Amino acid sequence: xxxxxxxxxxxxxxxxxxxxxxxxxxxxxxxxxxxxxxxxxxxxxxxxxxxxxxxxxxxxxxxxxxxxxxxxxxxxxxxxxxxxxxxxxxxxxxxxxxxxxxxxxxxxxxxxxxxxxxxxxxxxxxxxxxxxxxxxxxxxxxxxxxxxxxxxxxxxxxxxxxxxxxxxxxxxxxxxxxxxxxxxxxxxxxxxxxxxxxxxxxxxxxxxxxxxxxxxxxxxxxxxxxxxxxxxxxxxxxxxxxxxxxxxxxxxxxxxxxxxxxxxxxxxxxxxxxxxxxxxxxxxxxxxxxx
Ligand SMILES: C[S@@+](CC[C@H](N)C(=O)[O-])C[C@H]1O[C@@H](n2cnc3c(N)ncnc32)[C@H](O)[C@@H]1O
Numbered sequence: 001x002x003x004x005x006x007x008x009x010x011x012x013x014x015x016x017x018x019x020x021x022x023x024x025x026x027x028x029x030x031x032x033x034x035x036x037x038x039x040x041x042x043x044x045x046x047x048x049x050x051x052x053x054x055x056x057x058x059x060x061x062x063x064x065x066x067x068x069x070x071x072x073x074x075x076x077x078x079x080x081x082x083x084x085x086x087x088x089x090x091x092x093x094x095x096x097x098x099x100x101x102x103x104x105x106x107x108x109x110x111x112x113x114x115x116x117x118x119x120x121x122x123x124x125x126x127x128x129x130x131x132x133x134x135x136x137x138x139x140x141x142x143x144x145x146x147x148x149x150x151x152x153x154x155x156x157x158x159x160x161x162x163x164x165x166x167x168x169x170x171x172x173x174x175x176x177x178x179x180x181x182x183x184x185x186x187x188x189x190x191x192x193x194x195x196x197x198x199x200x201x202x203x204x205x206x207x208x209x210x211x212x213x214x215x216x217x218x219x220x221x222x223x224x225x226x227x228x229x230x231x232x233x234x235x236x237x238x239x240x241x242x243x244x245x246x247x248x249x250x251x252x253x254x255x256x257x258x259x260x261x262x263x264x265x266x267x268x269x270x271x272x273x274x275x276x277x278x279x280x281x282x283x284x285x286x287x288x289x290x291x
Contacts, residue, residue, distance in 0.1 A: 062132015
């Protein structure tokens, strides 16, 4: 008999599962708390929208290192429970450590694919996700699966990235890397990845297809808060769309260094109080399961 993990790794999201275990997961865990500092504004938006209450049962989809899971656990109290689901072993290891450090007995972390995992029917009052729902091979099937796990009247709240042009933290480095190394090969917009739900019409179609009628999509201006521009430049060559292009084209060390310098220069006008504060844009989505 195969384990659920093994089944997921051979399932429809096998490529993303390998990516989040072997490539992105180790990068994210290497950044640790810096991720939360960058995403503080987004986290506040999501938590306010979710309206998690004491005693509720909450699912955090693509919970990663558990920041949103922990915020929900704080809110449900001892009479509630929170489940975090993710496919990345290294990210879940960090989440497990953090849950243990906080002494939460009512949080469980599940290594499984949220698109295909057989949740108990109608068991959650809230489903939340901070950037964890853009990686499904079949997003309609995934959201339908999540809907089945919601109680009547339960609320889904998630954030996903708006288009690249509205996200300076990615756009500026990508423009510079493209000038230096050539533009990336265009991929269909809906390929699983950070921008897969950035088109609002497509996003609405997915939610409708999954049975979430009347979902609210609100595009919100936020800031991604980084440290020094030199550190931001290093990060842009390590993670995200610009890093992907750098890793694909493998520039010489001298070209790599020149790219980093140019990115740092381009980001320096955004520095305030020692932080690089970059305008960004996310879609905040809320939808309910009909009673
Ligand atoms: C951009 S990260 C966000 C992590 C976390 N929510 C945060 O904001 O720090 C996306 C997360 O989704 C997870 N993920 C990707 N595909 C998934 C799937 N099919 N089922 C569950 N988790 C998935 C990844 O492993 C990763 O942890």
